[in-house]
Amino acid sequence: MSDTGFEEDRPSVADRLAAEALIVDVDGFEGPLDLLLTLSRTQKVDLRRISVLALAQQYLAFVERAKALRIELAADYLVMAAWLAFLKSRLLLPPDPTDEGPSAEELAAHLAFQLERLQAMRDAAARLMARDRLGRDVFARGIPEDVARLRQVRYSASLLDLMQAYARIRTRDEFRPFVMDRDAVFTMEQALERLRGLVGHTPDWTDLANYLPEGWAADPMRRRSATASTFAASLELVREGRLEMRQSDTFARIELRPRRPQ
Amino acid sequence: MTTEPPLKDSLFDAPPIAEQERMVEAILFASAEPVTLREMEARMPHGSDPAEAMAHLRRRYEGRGVHVVRVGDAWAMRTAPDLGFLMQKETVESRKLSRAAIETLAIVAYHQPVTRAEIEEIRGVSVSRGTVDQLLEMDWIRFGRRKMSPGRPVTFVVTQTFLDHFGLESARDLPGLKELRAAGLLDNRAPPDGGPDRDAGDAEDDAIDVDQGEMFEE
Amino acid sequence: MTTEPPLKDSLFDAPPIAEQERMVEAILFASAEPVTLREMEARMPHGSDPAEAMAHLRRRYEGRGVHVVRVGDAWAMRTAPDLGFLMQKETVESRKLSRAAIETLAIVAYHQPVTRAEIEEIRGVSVSRGTVDQLLEMDWIRFGRRKMSPGRPVTFVVTQTFLDHFGLESARDLPGLKELRAAGLLDNRAPPDGGPDRDAGDAEDDAIDVDQGEMFEE
Numbered sequence: 085m086s087d088t089g090f091e092e093d094r095p096s097v098a099d100r101l102a103a104e105a106l107i108v109d110v111d112g113f114e115g116p117l118d119l120l121l122t123l124s125r126t127q128k129v130d131l132r133r134i135s136v137l138a139l140a141q142q143y144l145a146f147v148e149r150a151k152a153l154r155i156e157l158a159a160d161y162l163v164m165a166a167w168l169a170f171l172k173s174r175l176l177l178p179p180d181p182t183d184e185g186p187s188a189e190e191l192a193a194h195l196a197f198q199l200e201r202l203q204a205m206r207d208a209a210a211r212l213m214a215r216d217r218l219g220r221d222v223f224a225r226g227i228p229e230d231v232a233r234l235r236q237v238r239y240s241a242s243l244l245d246l247m248q249a250y251a252r253i254r255t256r257d258e259f260r261p262f263v264m265d266r267d268a269v270f271t272m273e274q275a276l277e278r279l280r281g282l283v284g285h286t287p288d289w290t291d292l293a294n295y296l297p298e299g300w301a302a303d304p305m306r307r308r309s310a311t312a313s314t315f316a317a318s319l320e321l322v323r324e325g326r327l328e329m330r331q332s333d334t335f336a337r338i339e340l341r342p343r344r345p346q
Numbered sequence: 347m348t349t350e351p352p353l354k355d356s357l358f359d360a361p362p363i364a365e366q367e368r369m370v371e372a373i374l375f376a377s378a379e380p381v382t383l384r385e386m387e388a389r390m391p392h393g394s395d396p397a398e399a400m401a402h403l404r405r406r407y408e409g410r411g412v413h414v415v416r417v418g419d420a421w422a423m424r425t426a427p428d429l430g431f432l433m434q435k436e437t438v439e440s441r442k443l444s445r446a447a448i449e450t451l452a453i454v455a456y457h458q459p460v461t462r463a464e465i466e467e468i469r470g471v472s473v474s475r476g477t478v479d480q481l482l483e484m485d486w487i488r489f490g491r492r493k494m495s496p497g498r499p500v501t502f503v504v505t506q507t508f509l510d511h512f513g514l515e516s517a518r519d520l521p522g523l524k525e526l527r528a529a530g531l532l533d534n535r536a537p538p539d540g541g542p543d544r545d546a547g548d549a550e551d552d553a554i555d556v557d558q559g560e561m562f563e564e
Numbered sequence: 565m566t567t568e569p570p571l572k573d574s575l576f577d578a579p580p581i582a583e584q585e586r587m588v589e590a591i592l593f594a595s596a597e598p599v600t601l602r603e604m605e606a607r608m609p610h611g612s613d614p615a616e617a618m619a620h621l622r623r624r625y626e627g628r629g630v631h632v633v634r635v636g637d638a639w640a641m642r643t644a645p646d647l648g649f650l651m652q653k654e655t656v657e658s659r660k661l662s663r664a665a666i667e668t669l670a671i672v673a674y675h676q677p678v679t680r681a682e683i684e685e686i687r688g689v690s691v692s693r694g695t696v697d698q699l700l701e702m703d704w705i706r707f708g709r710r711k712m713s714p715g716r717p718v719t720f721v722v723t724q725t726f727l728d729h730f731g732l733e734s735a736r737d738l739p740g741l742k743e744l745r746a747a748g749l750l751d752n753r754a755p756p757d758g759g760p761d762r763d764a765g766d767a768e769d770d771a772i773d774v775d776q777g778e779m780f781e782e
Contacts, residue, residue, distance in 0.1 A: 086629055116688060117687070166592050194756055215739070216648065218646065218730075222642045225593060238440050240441070243514075247526055249449045250456055253452065368629030369629060375593075375641070
């Protein structure tokens with residue numbers, strides 16, 4: 085920036101002083117656009133009529149001062165400086181007819197638009213924050229009543245569920261593993277043991293029914309089981325040669341007596 | 347100066363009572379706790395009469411959805427007691443009926459009137475009190491007549507609510523075992539005994555009709 | 565019979581509008597948060613017309629110390645703004661928002677739905693994650709729909725809580741919105757090529773947007 089040959093390039097004293105004041109506060113700026121907006125205020129004109137060229141010069145002066153004071157500027161400030169230097173030269177030189185892309189005026193206009201838009205948002209933010217605000221100017225109910233949430237559980241079941249459940253129960257019945265109800269069963273071992281103890285005490289022919297254990301004659305199920313096992317046990321004792329059996333006729337009484345020694 | 351007196355008035359005179367009423371209204375509305383007249387006075391412009399303002403406010407809220415009530419020596423605003431129901435929000439949660447409950451229900455439906463002992467015999471496990479209570483509470487089963495057997499146990503039958511829920515006109519509309527079997531819900535095996543097989547005969551169906559009739563007595 | 569019709573009325577017809585007005589009054593009064601008409605309807609007896617009842621209620625509270633205000637598609641009761649001075653005690657010391665947060669909030673409000681890249685374009689600096697997080701946490705902004713532009717970046721919009729806090733009926737009532745729009749300052753004017761924009765950073769920012777958005781998707 086030291087040698088450009090243009091009068092406008094040399095920062096005015098006022099610009100330099102302003103730049104110095106700004107540099108002290110460089111951390112306070114939110115980036116190059118913020119800085120540009122602040123600089124633009126020195127022009128004291130509507131942002132729509134701002135001179136972007138003058139603004140570019142102000143900005144470049146600021147960066148120059150920062151360099152002179154050995155203040156490290158963030159990269160984006162330097163990027164903006166480079167771009168503004170480019171814009172400035174484009175604005176000052178007659179347009180190159182072979183150059184494609186946006187004109188310098190278009191670029192400058194967009195920068196002006198950006199500044200105006202940022203300023204507009206800042207004004208809007210200020211107006212927003214100045215509104216009557218809840219908890220500061222306007223107040224909600226101090227003792228809100230909670231809405232009691234009554235949670236009601238509704239149980240559902242379909243007809244299919246019902247039928248499946250019933251089918252499940254019925255099939256479970258069919259496939260129930262076979263288990264003997266032991267309390268109604270008088271086993272042959274029990275009968276044999278019992279009969280061995282009794283044989284010999286009654287020497288004469290005695291009805292098999294009399295040998296049934298006590299309390300097993302009343303209930304049909306128990307009587308049947310006890311009769312069967314006692315009969316089977318008798319046959320076993322006959323086979324062992326300790327007992328004799330006789331039956332006078334079909335379905336007649338079966339009688340037992342100890343085998344007499346020969 | 348000519349403008350001075352009105353300024354002085356606004357500074358030192360109490361606001362009109364209507365304005366004071368607005369003030370106590372706002373204070374009571376926004377306060378997290380009941381507010382005493384003394385507290386109101388401290389917050390209101392000098393010379394205000396909160397007691398008078400409160401009297402106006404109370405009258406204004408008479409019969410409204412919100413009442414001005416006295417709490418000890420303080421005042422508060424509360425929703426009208428008769429509108430308490432608005433402060434409740436019912437959320438309905440759908441849940442599947444437990445296996446025990448649906449089985450018990452199925453047995454009642456197919457075997458009604460049925461005693462608890464009979465349900466247990468069919469299910470092969472004891473039926474918890476909770477399961478029966480749940481079904482009673484849902485109004486899907488109810489107590490039927492006592493059985494004429496020893497101990498005269500109570501029986502259970504299904505209700506109209508049950509029939510409505512399952513879209514049945516009567517319990518006899520429940521599909522029989524034969525249909526369950528045809529639908530592939532049952533293995534192709536004959537049930538151990540006549541039991542609940544609806545196809546077994548009309549005698550049983552008639553019995554059920556009688557039971558259903560009983561349900562609507564009372 | 566002569567007594568039948570009234571009974572039927574009370575069972576099946578909505579309560580009279582005066583009664584409905586009491587109900588919406590109680591509902592709004594009891595809640596610190598705005599309540600939607602839909603929610604009111606759900607809590608009121610079947611057949612009620614909360615919109616009609618609200619119109620009555622709103623008129624009734626005109627000029628009172630407490631106002632009925634519209635917040636988005638909901639309603640709330642709030643103290644009259646001119647009486648704020650009485651409520652110093654109730655003032656909640658809100659967290660000081662940074663300038664970046666305030667500007668970001670204004671940009672979201674006036675430009676919504678707006679992407680992070682667009683906010684950065686307007687402010688000329690990158691938007692820190694913390695700033696956005698703070699506004700999200702305060703429930704003043706939320707994620708909107710994704711933009712149909714490359715990368716499908718998520719957008720930000722303001723919430724009902726925002727409207728409630730700043731006393732706005734809707735985002736259309738933002739101060740100066742019309743003028744800003746007329747001046748073209750809300751246009752999303754693309755910079756001409758070669759502008760001093762932070763093109764390099766945009767791609768990365770978009771990537772972050774996508775991540776954030778995905779966190780909230782189901």
